[in-house]
Amino acid sequence: MSAESMPDPAIPGPGEPRTPGSRQRGKGRRRRPPARRRKALLVMAWTAAGVVVLGGTGAGVLYFKLNGNLESVDIDQALGADRPEKADNGSQNILVLGSDTRSDGNKELGGGTDDGTARSDTAMVVHVYQGHKKASVVSIPRDTLIDRPECTDTDGDEHPAAQDVMFNSAYSTGGAACAVKTVESISGLRMDHYLEVDFSGFEQLVDDLGGVDVTTTEAIKDPDSHLDLPAGTHTLDGEQALGLVRTRHGVGDGSDLGRIQLQQAFVKALVDQVEDIGLLGNPKKLYDVADTATKTVTTDSDLGSVNSLMSFATGLKGIGPDNMHMVTMPVIYDPADPNRVLLEKAKADQVWTALKNDQPIPDSATAGTATGEAKGVVNAPE
Template sequence: MSAENTPESGIQGGPGAETPRHRGKGRRRRPRQRRKGPLIAAWTAAGIVVLGGTGAGYLYLKLNGNLKSVDIDQALGTDRPQKTDNGSENILVLGSDSRSGGNKKLGGGADDGTARSDTAMVLHLYKGHKKAVVVSVPRDTIIDRPRCTDTDGKVYPAASGVMFNSAYSTAGAPCAVKTVETLTGVRMDHYLEVDFSGFRKLIDELGGVEVTTTRAIDDPDSHLKLTAGPHRLDGEQALGLVRTRHGVGDGSDLGRIQLQQAFVKALIEQAKSTELFGNPKRLLDLADAATKTVTADSDLGSVNRLMSFANGLKGISSKHMTMVTLPVRYDPADPNRVIVAEAKAKQVFTALKHDRPIPKAATEGTATGDAGGVVTSGE
């Protein structure tokens, strides 16, 4: 099965702490992990900020005060891939999983207030911003993490054979960006981080998302229980859907990525079809929730800059967005982990560098998780 996720591969569009490599035996374990849909909230937030930012001055100040930013450029310095001059842009979108505050009651895991990255997507906007491709990076991918410096100037040594998501938990956003740039050789022009609990609130403020399940889903770990048939998912149900791994496919992280990618398309179309201008209070609530949810790089860390960026996304519909997963294969040393399929991954990264479509050969014959066909459009 191809790693490329079309609308048929899940949901169609419609209205760690650092873990060293070790040997594993027997069947693949299915650890209880949580997952968010960061691009979902980031895309929604960007579009809503465009609308919400048109209000009065006090509203602008309120929304601007909600936004958090991190200076990626200062933390990383000049030892980075060169910026491209072909008109394209690359944005690293992460879902952060803090177990403090509003997130603590939404799932298991440590409650010490530390944050982890559970979802990573590289969004590539092609020249002209009329189409895009999303490359998901599985959190369980075994990589060599580069030497990192966090925003406080503390240096962390490089590490070999660790999970991809250890970069964020070790040194935050700058290390996550540096790890992706080291892995891909592609410069990340921007960074967006979406909070766990904020995702749920955004879906509720939007009025839910319509989907149809082709078979029943019952996953006690993600607290999701749906009969086969049409549903309008509220925020908690949507969060359960993008987190579920035991209820669909082979129970792997890769299968959940398929659901997340497809749900992004459904939500984009839902957001585009929702009438907001006729309801000022709803518009304000959406803008408030969106700006509280997002952390951006310093270049996007104001309402004006995020508005400008979002304006560049408005022409991209789900039909012009391709979803793929970083080409990986199961790690023979540990069946609970995956490793990069180097030759195929190189095709993906080369395409991004040169602003070209990702060749189908790059995503054929790689591990996918087999979660396709579980949910379809709400149409």
Template structure:
């Protein structure tokens, strides 16, 4: 698969650094992380909340109470790119990998409460909200991180040549947003963070996701063993599929992104056909799981706001999503790291700023993994 047709949910491996940075409001146990197809979970969560929001009274307040939010606007102030009012929206969708609690069992990490942004995607919803462009940011990209202030009020000086996922570890959600805006020059209108454990539960609540594998996948590290052929994956298997990097292709993180892209499309298409309207319990279970699985920016931090947001997404199916990986090249000094291909990346950012399709030239010849076709559409 060429880079131009390759997305990325940048799911990653066990833990690295830094405590999870919380949002505002009440404190909870550290939320599980997500190195999975978080775009699908975020899309699903938003779409399901539209359904869940049709309830009233207790159910409404229960779902509303599930949501956590982070006040990105207050944290970053006015030192941000100008908001472009052309009818489009830019959303940073992030998956954080918290190494504690149930996530330790699921992810194989240490129970130290640390967190990383193992998956990051910029979702650009075009004017009219009929199609979307998705740009995945490889977690191993070496970037220049701007100065950030973490939720505890500690200011961290800017750093050059650090891994992208270090931004979240250093300064939480606001620092991740600030770093993305620094790289792209594009203001993020919204922020969605997806939970690791919640993703697995959501797949189970949906009754599994149907995929077809064209090759056998056997990866003990992600607890996945699938023969070639059709499968209905439960939550644990789905999590294993989007985490695996050693069981298929060249074993790279970029290759894993290809699997995630195929899975995201399968999940989004399936959600559109789930018969939750005729099954109130299933509707509630999905809505409950979905609202627990996401952390949002404060503008989306209520069921009402999330419903409005989701209404703007529900017409976008997988066939109307252009998914690419941020243009990168392998680092000559370290094959396990990638560097931003600045000239080609600028083609992507310019297209999104102008609400135009991402040109094929932007990703042609850039680094890509080798897991094409392992999960068939």
């Protein structure tokens, strides 16, 4: 999910020197050798683009199987014409959600709600600037109290507006279409694309990659997310990685804001892992990862094929971690409920206005806002 980019996960936290005995190894895995960093933005889209290599080497039947794994939703049809105008400056806005919808295995992972409906714990607006050489990523806390607009879901069912409800109620109420409608209502930005990543598939993806290396600068223990990591360097398997990106009680002040900071750091570590293992040189591993990834992601209908994802990812290949600016939507703690946050409207407007005008987000927009106090807890090892 530095002044103008995500904190560099390669830098150990204060008071945490690297020692030969500090690494906690996952089940028999070997530390991968250092590799040259390549540029990437969305891991799922990047992996799907790599699948086309299989189609071009005589493995077309595998390509079509992977294409059949993808699910898509017609956001434009559900939302109709009552939306913000599309930008005419060459920029793009993509809503990325993490959810627990596509697999029964999510119940075993603590996913879903008591009444069986799905939920979304992660929401990021990715703004790709004109020229597609840099991007800003704005995480929206799930616990933000908002006024949810009325919306129509992709089945044609209508859902009334609601006041002072949690942001993630939009998804649990009306799915992808209502989530997009709510984000557009908050931001005033048109979402050009939608990508949803399923949590149980995320777990399998990490396992397919052979784990992801992170360094924790302090111990993280959260029984709710089945996570127990001492301070040090670890190769996280899928279950541990999922626990890390979903924990909120094991870091910082226990709010969703701390979890967002862990998610942003883990995204960087995951990108590094995908790049370092050299998927394009290992067709079997490429297929395993791509099979999981295409079963894991749901897209808007415009991205609902491997070819479309390939074209989309190719257009973003110039964006790397050093020219991504990751922030959290400005919020303040709710005086009436410490488990909820309120939109800090004046500063949030600075964020959305900057993106609408295809400009960098000013530092003043996020200065002094609630943070969750978990920054720097997780880094990617060098």
